[in-house]
Each structure stands twice: as structure tokens, then as C-alpha cells.
Amino acid sequence: MSATDLNAETTIVLDFETSGLSPDQGERAIEIGAVKLVDGEVVDTFQQLMYPGKRINSFIEDYTGISNNMLKNAPPCEEVMREFSDFIDGFNLVAHNASFDSRFLDAELRRIQRNQQGEFACSMLIARRVYPDAPNHKLGTLVRYKRLPNDGTFHRALADSQMTAHLWLAMINEIKTSFSFRHVPFNVMQQLSRTTKSSVSHFLHREAKNQR
DNA sequence: TGCCAGGCCCTCTTTAGGGCCTT
Numbered sequence: 001m002s003a004t005d006l007n008a009e010t011t012i013v014l015d016f017e018t019s020g021l022s023p024d025q026g027e028r029a030i031e032i033g034a035v036k037l038v039d040g041e042v043v044d045t046f047q048q049l050m051y052p053g054k055r056i057n058s059f060i061e062d063y064t065g066i067s068n069n070m071l072k073n074a075p076p077c078e079e080v081m082r083e084f085s086d087f088i089d090g091f092n093l094v095a096h097n098a099s100f101d102s103r104f105l106d107a108e109l110r111r112i113q114r115n116q117q118g119e120f121a122c123s124m125l126i127a128r129r130v131y132p133d134a135p136n137h138k139l140g141t142l143v144r145y146k147r148l149p150n151d152g153t154f155h156r157a158l159a160d161s162q163m164t165a166h167l168w169l170a171m172i173n174e175i176k177t178s179f180s181f182r183h184v185p186f187n188v189m190q191q192l193s194r195t196t197k198s199s200v201s202h203f204l205h206r207e208a209k210n211q212r
Numbered sequence: 213t214g215c216c217a218g219g220c221c222c223t224c225t226t227t228a229g230g231g232c233c234t235t
Binding site: 015016017018019020021022023024025027030059060063064095096097098099100101103104122124125128136137138139155196197 | 216217218219220221232233234235
């Protein structure tokens with residue numbers, strides 16, 4: 001049995017707050033939040049501010065509510081990322097607009113000579129297919145549109161990862177019910193994000209049928 | 213000095229442009 005099979009039912013939903021949009025432009029992670037899902041249940045969480053080695057600008061302070069003062073005494077990125085690397089080791093990963101979080105994850109892990117082997121799935125690309133009629137596919141909009149649990153906190157890493165986890169589970173539930181899956185495997189969700197919108201229904205009917 | 217993300221997706225498309233998402 002491969003590592004993927006062993007961990008097939010465990011998924012990490014993660015969210016980074018960062019000093020900007022691109023690690024290639026020298027931007028760094030300032031907070032990581034994540035929840036660990038096993039068979040659709042939250043079994044563990046991770047949240048940590050981290051000192052990025054530079055001051056963050058006022059836009060980021062306003063956007064996240066994370067101040068330079070809060071970061072001043074936080075452990076450095078390298079220390080936090082070593083711990084987080086152990087937390088996610090071997091598991092599949094989910095993020096809202098995963099291309100953004102995967103770039104920062106890879107960049108921060110590269111700085112500590114680590115990498116991650118898990119597969120990434122993007123809740124935003126999947127939401128565009130599962131909820132085509134939503135006003136838009138921002139995380140906050142989808143949370144309100146589907147009345148998902150939240151405590152009113154947005155743009156903080158743990159809160160966003162928790163809301164993304166609820167979105168992920170709501171989409172799995174929707175697909176499971178609508179297409180009569182026994183269960184919806186991670187790789188079906190991942191493939192769904194790459195399926196053209198016109199063939200979503202055909203793809204899910206075929207995958208559900210293959211399960212029977 | 214001046215510049216500054218990148219991948220997906222739609223369309224008035226593919227010899228391209230621009231909106232959506234993430235901070």
C-alpha cells in the first residue's frame with residue numbers, strides 16, 4: 001500500500017497570510033492556519049504567526065489585522081515552517097485559490113531545505129464548477145452564499161482555513177448527494193478542478209458509476 | 213529610472229486581452 005493510500009482519508013486545508021502577492025518578489029508568509037480533516041471531521045488545527053524578517057506595509061496590516069507589533073515577537077518563518085512541514089507531511093492539501101498558497105508553501109519550504117509531496121486541490125476552481133450561480137467565488141462570498149459556519153473573522157489564517165474546510169465538505173456533500181457517490185475521493189475533487197465546465201456533469205456521473 | 217504575480221477561464225479566441233482570485 002502506498003503512502004497515498006494510507007493517508008487517503010486525511011486532508012489538510014490550509015491558508016497563508018503573507019506580506020504580498022508573490023514570493024518571487026521577496027514577499028514572505030506572516031501567518032499559517034490549517035485544519036486536518038479525517039473522514040470529514042476536524043481532528044486537529046494549526047495556527048501560528050511568524051516573523052518575516054521585514055516590516056509589512058499598511059495595506060497588509062489593514063487587510064489582515066496583523067500588525068508589525070504582533071509580528072515583532074513571533075518566531076521566525078523558518079522555525080514555524082519546520083513545525084508546519086511536520087504537520088502536513090504526507091497528506092493531501094486544499095486551499096482557496098491553491099496556486100497562491102502552493103507558491104508560498106513551496107517558497108518557504110525551499111528556504112529550510114524541505115519540500116512537500118502531497119497533492120493540492122483548489123476549492124475555488126471546484127466552487128466555480130459546483131456553484132456556477134454564486135455571485136462570485138471569493139471565499140467570503142461563498143461562505144455567505146452557502147450559509148457556512150463562521151465567526152465573522154476574515155483574512156486571518158485559521159479562520160479562513162476553517163471556512164475553506166466547511167466549503168470543501170459542503171461541496172463534497174453536494175456532489176455525493178447529487179451524483180449518488182458512496183464517498184467522494186480526493187482525486188475526484190482534484191480532477192473536477194481540471195474538468196471543463198461543460199463536461200462536469202458527465203465526469204461526475206461516470207466517476208459515480210465506476211464506484212458501483 | 214522604472215518596473216513590479218501568476219494561473220485559470222471566457223470570449224468580440226488560438227497571431228489576445230482582460231477579469232477573477234489569492235495577500
